[in-house]
Amino acid sequence: MAIQWFPGHMNLTRKAIAERIKDIDVVIEVLDARLPASSANPLLAEMTGHKPTLKILNKQDMADPARTQAWLDHYNAIPGTRALALQASDAGAAQALAPACHALAPGRGGLAKPMRVLTCGVPNVGKSTLINSLTGKRHAKTGDEAGITKLEQRITLADDFYLYDTPGMLWPRIVVTQSGFNLAASGAIGRNAYDEEEVALELLDYLRRHYAPLLQARYKIAGADQMKDEEVLEAIGRQRGALLGKGKINTQKAAEIVITEFRTQVLGRITLETPAEYAQWLADAQVQEAARAEKKAARARKGKPADA
Numbered sequence: 544m545a546i547q548w549f550p551g552h553m554n555l556t557r558k559a560i561a562e563r564i565k566d567i568d569v570v571i572e573v574l575d576a577r578l579p580a581s582s583a584n585p586l587l588a589e590m591t592g593h594k595p596t597l598k599i600l601n602k603q604d605m606a607d608p609a610r611t612q613a614w615l616d617h618y619n620a621i622p623g624t625r626a627l628a629l630q631a632s633d634a635g636a637a638q639a640l641a642p643a644c645h646a647l648a649p650g651r652g653g654l655a656k657p658m659r660v661l662t663c664g665v666p667n668v669g670k671s672t673l674i675n676s677l678t679g680k681r682h683a684k685t686g687d688e689a690g691i692t693k694l695e696q697r698i699t700l701a702d703d704f705y706l707y708d709t710p711g712m713l714w715p716r717i718v719v720t721q722s723g724f725n726l727a728a729s730g731a732i733g734r735n736a737y738d739e740e741e742v743a744l745e746l747l748d749y750l751r752r753h754y755a756p757l758l759q760a761r762y763k764i765a766g767a768d769q770m771k772d773e774e775v776l777e778a779i780g781r782q783r784g785a786l787l788g789k790g791k792i793n794t795q796k797a798a799e800i801v802i803t804e805f806r807t808q809v810l811g812r813i814t815l816e817t818p819a820e821y822a823q824w825l826a827d828a829q830v831q832e833a834a835r836a837e838k839k840a841a842r843a844r845k846g847k848p849a850d851a
């Protein structure tokens with residue numbers, strides 16, 4: 544399943560960021576600590592890469608602490624990259640961001656040269672929550688759904704410190720398949736743009752391989768390690784009374800239960816990727832992309848249309 548979701552407002556956001564970036568001193572790239580690399584938008588990296596950037600691994604309260612540390616070590620080992628993990632609703636932690644911005648752009652500050660910070664990231668990652676914590680006010684609208692912020696908004700932190708909140712943005716084609724699944728599981732992709740059963744099956748597959756004790760603690764399915772993912776989903780549906788009648792299981796409902804319990808942390812603190820795993824997914828995707836490009840070029844050489 545390829546998950547593609549790039550509604551009109553994201554295209555507008557792309558244009559707005561491209562226009563705004565020349566007047567920006569520091570970019571705060573908000574990532575989801577449960578899927579740091581999958582929630583990093585390559586389109587944003589292209590547009591903002593030349594500016595000092597602070598990576599925030601947000602929702603650290605929901606992520607696996609050991610893996611968050613591994614991701615911080617990974618990012619902080621890259622020259623010129625600075626990463627911090629936090630929980631956006633924690634006002635104390637958010638206060639650390641203003642000094643971090645000043646450290647990245649030491650020449651800025653004072654009325655003649657105000658600090659201008661752009662906050663960006665995929666939908667639902669916590670950009671607006673972070674801005675509200677920083678300012679101590681509910682300036683920006685937040686909500687547990689992708690696509691709450693629809694228009695860029697300028698917020699004044701101090702007379703010489705502005706923040707821009709931007710709408711969540713994805714990219715037109717997510718080439719790393721696993722990233723699509725992880726983004727969907729996290730809530731970054733609109734509800735109607737993916738198949739919940741497929742996302743739940745991928746999630747269960749990953750959890751069974753890396754977080755089996757958490758799954759067992761929650762669903763207590765006997766013999767789960769001998770079952771296929773589909774059978775585990777059915778067992779969860781049966782156990783939770785997700786039935787369609789005549790003994791048939793409502794696997795759609797079971798899928799919703801699994802996704803919701805992951806998102807609301809009922810399953811525990813979970814991170815869906817490690818730096819090494821992501822590097823492998825990316826390498827595999829690049830091989831597939833190269834094969835795809837080669838196939839397209841071969842068709843073009845034969846004079847056939849691209850979609851023939």
Ligand SMILES: Nc1nc2c(ncn2[C@@H]2O[C@H](COP(=O)(O)OP(=O)(O)OP(=O)(O)O)[C@@H](O)[C@H]2O)c(=O)[nH]1
Pocket residue numbers: 601602603604605629630631632664665666667668669670671672673684685686687688689690691692693709710711712
């Ligand atoms: N547990 C937890 N929840 C968070 C955190 N940060 C944000 N949230 C929740 O995540 C949801 C999305 O937060 P928003 O701040 O609206 O996210 P956004 O990135 O502005 O989203 P869009 O404007 O839709 O792109 C809300 O329900 C927040 O309460 C965090 O650090 N931990």
Ligand SMILES: [Mg+2]
Pocket residue numbers: 670671672683684685691692709710711
């Ligand atoms: Mg927002």
